[in-house]
Structure formats: structure tokens, C-alpha cells
Amino acid sequence: MYVDIQSLGEFSDLASQGADRAADALGQLADANVYVDVTDVTLMAAGDLRESFAGREFVGVEIGLQGGITGQTVMAFELDAAESLVDRLMPGGGDGEFVRSGVTEAGNIMTSGFIDGWADHLGVAIDMTPPAYVRATGTDILPDGAFDDDRQGVFMFESQVSSMDEELEFAIYMLPEYAGLTDMLGHEGPVGEAGDAVPVNKLPTFNRMTEQGAASAADNITMMTGTETDVDVSRLRFVPVQDVPAELGNETVAGTVFELHGDPSGYLAILFDEDSAEEVAGGMIPTETEPGIGDMEKGALRELGNIMTSGFIDGWANVLGTSIEHTPPQFVHDMGSAVMSPLVSRLGQTQDHAFIIDSTVRTPDGNVRCDIYALPDQRELAAALDRIEPAATDGGLPR
Amino acid sequence: MSPIDSSSAGAPSASPASDQSASRLKVGLSEAAVADDGAVLVTSGLGSCLGVALRDPSSGVGGLLHAMLPVADGRPGVPEKFVVDGVDATIDAMAEAGAAPGEVRAKIAGAAEMIEFNAGGDDGSVGDRNVAAAEAILRERGVPVDGADTGGNRGRSLRFDTGTGALHVSYAGGETIVL
Known part of the structure; x- marks a missing residue:
């Protein structure tokens, strides 16, 4: 369908x-x-x-x-x-x-x-x-x-x-x-050109795969910081591009942003609230550092973001049967909505709505929270979903 | 929400009725709002986006635009998504509310380069292009620019007091300047 x-x-x-x-x-x-x-x-x-x-x-x-x-x-x-x-x-x-x-x-x-x-x-x-x-x-x-x-x-x-x-x-x-x-x-079938229509029966499978990608990203946090983490929720949403920044609000976040190249291309943002960022970075730095997010913390967050991103997009690439590469991490530390605005500006040049895939990683005590936002090119994602093998779809549902 | 009280941050004193009683209107991304009653227009989360605050001092009609890209040029979206198209739409809406288009003055803020992109960066960052587009269209429309806080690598939130013309620019962490 x-x-x-x-x-x-x-x-x-x-x-x-x-x-x-x-x-x-x-x-x-x-x-x-x-x-x-x-x-x-x-x-x-x-x-x-x-x-x-x-x-x-x-x-x-x-x-x-x-x-x-x-x-x-x-x-x-x-x-x-x-x-x-x-x-x-x-x-x-x-x-x-x-x-x-x-x-x-x-x-x-x-x-x-x-x-x-x-x-x-x-x-x-x-x-x-x-x-x-x-x-x-x-x-x-x-x-x-x-x-x-x-x-x-x-x-x-x-x-x-x-x-x-x-x-x-x-x-x-x-x-x-x-x-x-x-x-x-x-x-019943595809309409228009490749990428004009989303095969909705494959979306839950894709969502499931995203959850697995997020779970492996969460495992990476655990491995690198010694903090237990879980994927809380993973959602695939479709929103007007200009509304994407509002999803994040004005709270200050810290983390990394990546460009994705391949099928699909797009952007991935791994964002922590400030306290969480300090906590996970602290877990990766063996010595005591000044309070706040300084150069040591930035370096740690970049390294963590890099590893999380690889795990995350490998999951996608496997399911979609494509290869996706990512740029080196760019550190960001600013209002969440402002961090997103350059990403949607770029997507907004060619599309009016965007798929946003949001996974939340948390520690059981709730002290650390990390949001992973993926913003794929809409047509490339739709075309890539269409290529998912039916077997992968059957295997993904129901739970 | 950070409890920043910028009511004392250098607002001109000649505005007795301003702020306390003025209503606050929110301007989303790809939106503009116009007020003829001294309302405070608020927008947040400007990264590479550009805020254009417009005001006709004689009528007191003001408008605030939060645009994402320089110019529509056949791209999908409402006029307010784009600097050039949005400035025209906002000035039109202000004229309807009683502003004299020939008297309008502008202040601009935003257009940071928060992220350096690898792909498609040969024609400058979106932020730089947004500023260039704003300067060009405002010049073309005969609108002088009285203040600007653009570029850099930090996000901004704006409060435009249409009663006084003061544009409050806040950064993450609470620092505020007034244009």
C-alpha cells in the first residue's frame, strides 16, 4: 500500500x-x-x-x-x-x-x-x-x-x-x-516517479530497524561511558519542514551533527541536554575537569557521536541494502531549535515536509537523556523503503 | 524557558505603555506577524534563518518575519519561508494595517553559521545568502537598515517591541543585546 x-x-x-x-x-x-x-x-x-x-x-x-x-x-x-x-x-x-x-x-x-x-x-x-x-x-x-x-x-x-x-x-x-x-x-502500487509515494506497509519495519540502530547507539554510550542506557522510544513522523525546529524547543542542547551521503542522504543530530552532555562526557574523561562543557568534553562528545552514528546508519544501510556514509562530527551547543534550523533550511530547498525519525536514549535513573534525530531526504527515503525486501517486512511484524 | 527579564535591557524610556500591557505574539519559522497596537512580536530558534523586523515609526505599525531561505524562485512553500518574498508580503500586510510603505525602516538579526556543511557549499552558507538577500530587497524597496546582528556561530531568539522599535536579541545562556 x-x-x-x-x-x-x-x-x-x-x-x-x-x-x-x-x-x-x-x-x-x-x-x-x-x-x-x-x-x-x-x-x-x-x-x-x-x-x-x-x-x-x-x-x-x-x-x-x-x-x-x-x-x-x-x-x-x-x-x-x-x-x-x-x-x-x-x-x-x-x-x-x-x-x-x-x-x-x-x-x-x-x-x-x-x-x-x-x-x-x-x-x-x-x-x-x-x-x-x-x-x-x-x-x-x-x-x-x-x-x-x-x-x-x-x-x-x-x-x-x-x-x-x-x-x-x-x-x-x-x-x-x-x-x-x-x-x-x-x-495499490507505486504512483508517479520513484520516491513520490511511501510504501506505508514498510514504515513499521523501517521504524523497527531505526530502533535497532538506536539500540546499538545506546550500547555505544554504555560501552564508552560505563552508564547503562536504553532506547525509550522511536518514532517516525512526517511534519512541515518549518515545524521541525519547534519539535526541539528552546532548551540548550549539546552534541554533534552529521551529514549523511548515500541512499538516503540527509542529516543526523545526536543531542543531549546540557546536564546529560556533561555527565556522559565526564564518564569518558579519566581526569577531573572544570564544570561545564569545555574542550575535553567537546572532544569526548565528538568521539561518542561518531561511534553512535556509525552504529545507527549501519543498521539503516543493512535494511535498505544501500551504503550510507557520514561526514566527521560537527560539535553544536546552542538552542535546540536553532541547531535544527540550518538542517531544515537545506532540506527546505527541495521539500515542504520532512520525515523526522526521533529516538530517545535514556539511563534507567533518568539522569542522562539523548535524542537522536534523523532527517533523511524524503524522496530518497521513500525510494529506498520501496526497495526493502518483503521478507524483511514480514520478519519485522508483529512483535 | 529561561527566565530572562530583558524589560530593563536598554529599552527607550519614551514608551510608557509598552511591555507590561502589550500583548505578545509568537512568530513561527516561515511566518510573519504584524501589529498596530504596540504588541511584542517574539520568535525563537534562529540558526541560519534570518529575522527581519520592520516598522513605520509614524504609524507605529510593525512586523516581524522569520525566514528560512533567501528567495522562492519556484521552490515550494509560503512567501514567509523566503527572505525576499517574505519581506514583500510583510510590507504589504503592514500597509494594510496602516503603515506607509515609504516610511518603513528595518533591523535584521540571525543568519548564524552554526554548522559547516560539506555538500553544496560552493555558493556560501545559507545564513550569508539570507543576509545578502535581505540587504538587496530592502535596498530595492527603499527600506533603510537601522541595526543588524547577523552571522557568527550562535543561535538567537528575538523580541521585537513594535511600540518602541527595540529589537531584543538573545543568545542561548541568556545574554541579550538590544538593537
Whole structure:
């Protein structure tokens, strides 16, 4: 099953406009400037979504669609976020009934904005059933019958919302029924030229391979610093290029950036928060050094980045059956979003959306956190995925 | 979030109503915002990107652009993704909000070279090209540049006080200068 990148991009833009309208409405209610920092599309294997949603309580609305898109769509907030949002709107009002009406209202605005945009785009009518309030734990929040471990994956639209005026940060999730989405965006075979369409059934395999690459990168941290580490999560997202820096925020990070050459080409960034960077670098330097990130620490982080990158891209190259080379490490120590901006500027010359593959490596005590971001050329990645042997796909799923 | 209080960082004193009561508007990457009510326009994470702050002192209308690349030239994306196209779009939007395009003045900041790329670097860094593009289009539009903090290898965040025209440029770690 193939999804052409242009349609996915348009779909992502409409989801993002829907989220903008919902944020505007929430902002008016809360009398604050509320912004959507980024709306991304994730294709997750069912098992990964189960893990990521495990134990989290959600409230939202479920809407049935007929016409240009068919199936159920759920729009959800985390319960905690919805409660504090409602409490902000009417202090003391964060109980069941107000949460229910506030969430229903926001869900309605967001989904209708999205559905109207999509109907306009397709030039067809889409009928909606009235929104039904839902409250559930974990993947039970997904549309009825939409979640099935045998499926290839789940499309999830996630919008990060924040405010300039208040400490307000939450996510809005939109989870359309997989079949409805793929019926609409999918094609049996490749469309257009090589690299125009993503073979979505191979994405979970690719994600799995990325996780393995990240695991070997994590092993390298352990080997070189003596600190135990694990890969926490690995996600493949599709976002407008200009939103990539917002994924990182303004916190200061330290680490290394690499250019990748081969199939696919692109960029890899291995970034630590400052404390983590000092801690891992300290583990590699036998002597005591001044506090902060000095020349010794820079050298250590470069060496570590080099080894992690080799492990990471070897995993990719094996699965994709290509060879990928990387440049020597470039040390970076700055705002996360600023570090990303030259990378997306370069990708942005030829593409409007980007695949961003984000793996988080952590120590069990949470003291060290490292994010590995891969930004492959979108067409080269799509073409390379298409060449993955079906056997690799079969072997990768299900868990 | 770093709790930097730059309200005392050299802002002109002739702006009694500014800052405390002014609303703050966020400008994302490949976006611009325009204000005619003295709002503070904020953008963050400028690496190789360029921030262009525009203001017509007579009407008090100001705008802030956060552009990624020099010029569209057929590339995909909104005008605000590009310096040249974005400056024109922002000046148009300011004119609609009551600015006199002939009176507009500019300050620019950003365009660091944080990473030296191997591939395709024969025509200069993106940052350098962004600055050159801004200088060219502003000259062409007759917009004088009153201040600039560009280049180097550090990222920047900007706060543009459209009430006073002060452009606060912050670096990672908290250091702030005012243009």
C-alpha cells in the first residue's frame, strides 16, 4: 500500500489548520494567545502505540464520517491537560461536566475545521455524525474496531499546543480509522516517479530497524561511558519542514551533527541536554575537569557521536541494502531549535515536509537523556523503503 | 524557558505603555506577524534563518518575519519561508494595517553559521545568502537598515517591541543585546 507524499502533505496541512482553529477557539475562551507549535503525522505500529498510550487517560470526542472519508475519527486530549485547561477557564470548574462540554466543543471545532478543509480539497461532501464524548485509558480511546494488533499501523496526528502568556502546554491527538485514511490516500502500487509515494506497509519495519540502530547507539554510550542506557522510544513522523525546529524547543542542547551521503542522504543530530552532555562526557574523561562543557568534553562528545552514528546508519544501510556514509562530527551547543534550523533550511530547498525519525536514549535513573534525530531526504527515503525486501517486512511484524 | 527579564535591557524610556500591557505574539519559522497596537512580536530558534523586523515609526505599525531561505524562485512553500518574498508580503500586510510603505525602516538579526556543511557549499552558507538577500530587497524597496546582528556561530531568539522599535536579541545562556 502506497501513500503519495503530496497527499500526505496536504492532509497534514489540513490537520494543522484544524488544530490552529481549535487553538484559536481555546485561546478566545481562555483569553490568551494559544498556538499550535507543530502538528505531526506519525505512523505507528499497533504495538508501539499500545506502549506509548499505556496507562494514560484520555478524553475526547468520536465522530463518524461518511463520504469523501469514511470511518470513525477520535480527537483526544490527555485527561490531566483537559482538566487543567478547564480549570483555567473557570477556576474550580475542572470537574466532569465542564470538562465534558469543553472537550466536546474543542473537539467539534477541530474536527469540523479539518473535515471541511478536506471536503473542500476533494470537492466532495463529507457527512459527520454529532460528536460523542469518550473517556478511556490507553488505546481504548481509539475508534471502536480501529485498533487491532494485526494491523500494519495506526496514523496519529499530534498537535503540540502552547501559550505565550501562561504556562500552558498540551497535545491534541487526532486518530482517524486506519482503513478510512488508507482507502482515501492509498494506492495499490507505486504512483508517479520513484520516491513520490511511501510504501506505508514498510514504515513499521523501517521504524523497527531505526530502533535497532538506536539500540546499538545506546550500547555505544554504555560501552564508552560505563552508564547503562536504553532506547525509550522511536518514532517516525512526517511534519512541515518549518515545524521541525519547534519539535526541539528552546532548551540548550549539546552534541554533534552529521551529514549523511548515500541512499538516503540527509542529516543526523545526536543531542543531549546540557546536564546529560556533561555527565556522559565526564564518564569518558579519566581526569577531573572544570564544570561545564569545555574542550575535553567537546572532544569526548565528538568521539561518542561518531561511534553512535556509525552504529545507527549501519543498521539503516543493512535494511535498505544501500551504503550510507557520514561526514566527521560537527560539535553544536546552542538552542535546540536553532541547531535544527540550518538542517531544515537545506532540506527546505527541495521539500515542504520532512520525515523526522526521533529516538530517545535514556539511563534507567533518568539522569542522562539523548535524542537522536534523523532527517533523511524524503524522496530518497521513500525510494529506498520501496526497495526493502518483503521478507524483511514480514520478519519485522508483529512483535 | 529561561527566565530572562530583558524589560530593563536598554529599552527607550519614551514608551510608557509598552511591555507590561502589550500583548505578545509568537512568530513561527516561515511566518510573519504584524501589529498596530504596540504588541511584542517574539520568535525563537534562529540558526541560519534570518529575522527581519520592520516598522513605520509614524504609524507605529510593525512586523516581524522569520525566514528560512533567501528567495522562492519556484521552490515550494509560503512567501514567509523566503527572505525576499517574505519581506514583500510583510510590507504589504503592514500597509494594510496602516503603515506607509515609504516610511518603513528595518533591523535584521540571525543568519548564524552554526554548522559547516560539506555538500553544496560552493555558493556560501545559507545564513550569508539570507543576509545578502535581505540587504538587496530592502535596498530595492527603499527600506533603510537601522541595526543588524547577523552571522557568527550562535543561535538567537528575538523580541521585537513594535511600540518602541527595540529589537531584543538573545543568545542561548541568556545574554541579550538590544538593537
